[in-house]
Amino acid sequence: MRGWARELGFSQIGVTGVDLSAAEPGLLAWLANGFHGEMAYMEHHGLKRARPAELVPGTASVITAxxxxxxxxxxxxxxxxxxxxxxxxxxxxxSVYARGRDYHKVLRARLQKLSDRIAQRIGPFGHRVFTDSAPVLEAELAARSGQGWRGKHTLVLSREAGSTFFLGEIYVDVALPASEPVTHHCGTCEACIAACPTGAIVAPYRLDARRCISYLTIEHHGAIPEELRPLIGNRIYGCDDCQLACPWNKFAQRSPLPDFDERAGLSGRTLAELIGWSEADFLRLTEGSPIRRIGHERWLRNVAVAAGNALRQADDAALRAALQSVAAHPSALVREHVAWALAARPGA
Structure with missing residues (x-):
């Protein structure tokens, strides 16, 4: 199975059982604190996240990739x-992960191909493929199956690959030998906590999504809290800071797949250019990209926040003109953030 997985572009696979009861108290406490923000689906699914056999009846093992x-x-x-x-x-x-093709599509297709190969060898079996797409405790399953350990930023860390990887799962109705988990290797390091621009990592292993820039720029639908806007800087989709600061990412691995190669237009562009994208431009330039999922309205919201932060550093006539061009946008959400940006002055 490992050979097949590598042929399909996976770096590692593991296996774990379905008893995640030890993770339930932590999940319930995280939800009770409201750390999931607007991600109501996390609360609606409740403990199904920690109970694979309830999510997919008959599940006996989980293959992680x-x-x-x-x-x-x-x-x-x-x-x-x-x-x-x-x-x-x-x-x-x-964010680095979003500069190429939408990982959901890549992983889902390749996990299904891996499932097909397994079926060819052992015969038909019940299974379901997941990749960040259902109530699944991905990081918990990955850690239990030996993919790595949970870092203090809550991401999974590997001694061989840092944290720059995607995770996927195959829930199967076949009992498979479990992989051995690995030991923790963060020690006293708290570089990720110190690096977080908004203080979203409120304690080791505890993330308040409501302050996380990735959440605010991707998952959050409404206005970005005004007190957090200056902390977002020029990040317009996601945030990598906790990973950039992590010493283990000096071992981050390059992908053998061209899918994650950086696409033209998603890196190195000025904010003035980006805010000038029409909805048609946005849809064309983000086709097949995970960025498309936020839509043009939230794209403009994010770019406007970054533009306001840029104007607080230095005035820029081209950037002000670009903002003025969307100041009367039909969306109240866009208008609010553009007005906030236009009010910015250097040093203010």
Whole structure:
């Protein structure tokens, strides 16, 4: 099975059982604190996340898979290069994982191919494929199956690959030998906590999504809280800071698949250019990208926040003109964030 997985672009697979009862108290406490923000589906699904056999009746084991996503052309010292992007205030920064093809599509198709190969060997079996698409405790399953350990930023960390990878699962009705979990290797390091721009990692292993820039720019539908806007900087889709600061990501692996290679137009563009994208431009330039899922309205909201932060660093006539061009946008959400950005002055 491991050979098949590698042929399909997976870096590692593991197996775990379905008893996740030890994770239930933590999940319930996280929900009770409201740390899931507007992600109401997490609350609606409740403990199904920690009970694979309830989510998919008959599940006896879970196969987990890891797929690295750094583009093949990623140079050494990539973390420093990404930090440098964040210092160029007039440039919009998209999270590394989102610069290529939508990972949901890539992983789902390849997990299904892996399932088909298993079926060819053992005969038909009940299974269901997941990748960040259902009430699944992905990180918990990955840690239990030996993919790595939970870092203090709550992501899964591997000694061989850092944290720059996607996770997927196959729920199967066949009892398989479980993989051995690995030990934790964060030690006293809290670089990820210190690096978080908004203080979203409120304690080791505890994330308040309501303050997380990835949540705010992707999952959150409404206005971004005004007190958090200056902390977002020029990040317009996602945030990599906790991963960039993590020492283990010096071992981050490059993907063998071209799917995650950086697409033209999603990196190195000025905010003035990006806010000038019409809805047709947005749909064309994000076709097949995970960015498309937020829609043009939230795209403009995010870029407007970054533009306001850029104008607080230095005035820019082209950027102000771009903002003025959408100041009367039909969306009240866009108008609010554009007005906030236009009110910005250097040093204010």
């Amino acid at each position: 890891r797929m690295d996503y750094l583009p093949a052309s990623t140079p050494p010292g990539w973390q420093d290069i990404e930090f440098e992007r964040l210092r160029r205030g007039s440039e919009g920064v998209v």
